[in-house]
Amino acid sequence: MKSLISNIQIQVQHSLYLKDPLSSELGKKIIKGSIELICELGFEQFTFKKLAVKIASTEASVYRYFESKNKVLLYLTNWYWSWLEYRLVFATTNVPSAYDQLTKAVYLLTEDITEDGNFEHIDEGKLHQIVLSESLKSFLTKDVDSDNEGGAFAPYKNLVQRISNIILQINPNYKYPHMLVSTVVEGAHIQRHFANHLPRLTDVVEGEDAVAEFYSQIVFKAIK
């Protein structure tokens, strides 16, 4: 990823936090520390107590910003979806062919992100790791419906809708655009997780990006 616009800030919905973490130094340390700690320990082992120790603050102070660790995860995944949508819009504006737009979109959805980029308090590579391993958990909960009512999945839905529209430009009769896009998004995450931990459930080829290639084939064959 080349640098886009340097002083852009990605806004996450207010319903996910008690106090905007971008509004104070402690807030930014909470975000930065959460990304590092969730990446390191996994979401289950991540606690506000451990985070507080890491950033030299206290548990209670973290609770001033976030109601629960689940909201932190929702905050981070929402940031990620908004960031992805922003990059998608950037990559597809002024591209006249819907076909080329979809190629870029599928690439963005399936690529492996390792670099850290433009945002001082967010390490995009580590955040991508978190999204691979943990983002599914944000809607595989009994709270899905209430979280959803509060708009917690809006950026994800927007992204899926946007790419679905590109698909419908190419083939207006295709019946399952949303299913296709969300299959690619979640599938790419799971396949990368499998490649890291359960290789017999996937087909990783050394030196090739099999995940990107596989889903690109799937998408273009599906809508033909």
Add this chain to the structure above:
Amino acid sequence: MKSLISNIQIQVQHSLYLKDPLSSELGKKIIKGSIELICELGFEQFTFKKLAVKIASTEASVYRYFESKNKVLLYLTNWYWSWLEYRLVFATTNVPSAYDQLTKAVYLLTEDITEDGNFEHIDEGKLHQIVLSESLKSFLTKDVDSDNEGGAFAPYKNLVQRISNIILQINPNYKYPHMLVSTVVEGAHIQRHFANHLPRLTDVVEGEDAVAEFYSQIVFKAIK
């Protein structure tokens, strides 16, 4: 599902339990109660204490059978994968055409299971619900690698391998058979979950089985 053979028992690996739950009445009550309670409360809210109250036993007694609630989830998902493989073998033996075998396999992977079947202590419909919402969590953990070493995902891998072999019979040059199968398995679960909770991420059509139809198209177009 029509009844197959009535006195078949599905064996789950010893590494997942401390004492075989099928070896005593209490053990069977633990399995039956766990399925009901996880289905009702979700895995996060499920505790051994609540289970003990439900089956009129004690927390400590449950710990005689299972090391942790994660192992219970692994036990249940393993049972499910073994059951699915059993049904797959049953549905494809004596079917000469690999194409027909694959059609049946995709159907088994994507169908919606609601009925309770042949196993006294296991409600297959509820177990399917659990697999839809919770099975991903069994490998989205920091324990994946050690669980995997203990063989916790063997039945899943077997199932994927078996269907991959069918795909390779149809098209020996297809590069991504495992990725395709695991995409269908996990995708079907996630899409059904979306249909229930986040419909804007999928394309549910009233009265049709869109999930089965979508993945069937994906598979046969992909390997062509």
Add this chain to the structure above:
DNA sequence: CATTTTCAATAGTTTTACTATTAATTTTGC
């Protein structure tokens, strides 16, 4: 029938998730 093993209950401990209260700091109203 004595010995060993297994079983499941009681009664813990430790950790996690979350809250009430308060001193210190910052913001604001005039």
Add this chain to the structure above:
DNA sequence: GCAAAATTAATAGTAAAACTATTGAAAATG
């Protein structure tokens, strides 16, 4: 410029969850 109001983050908790040590009773074994 300073008192009042609001905000911040620390201390010190509680309640529940996850898990363990111990033990008497029941069952299996030799």
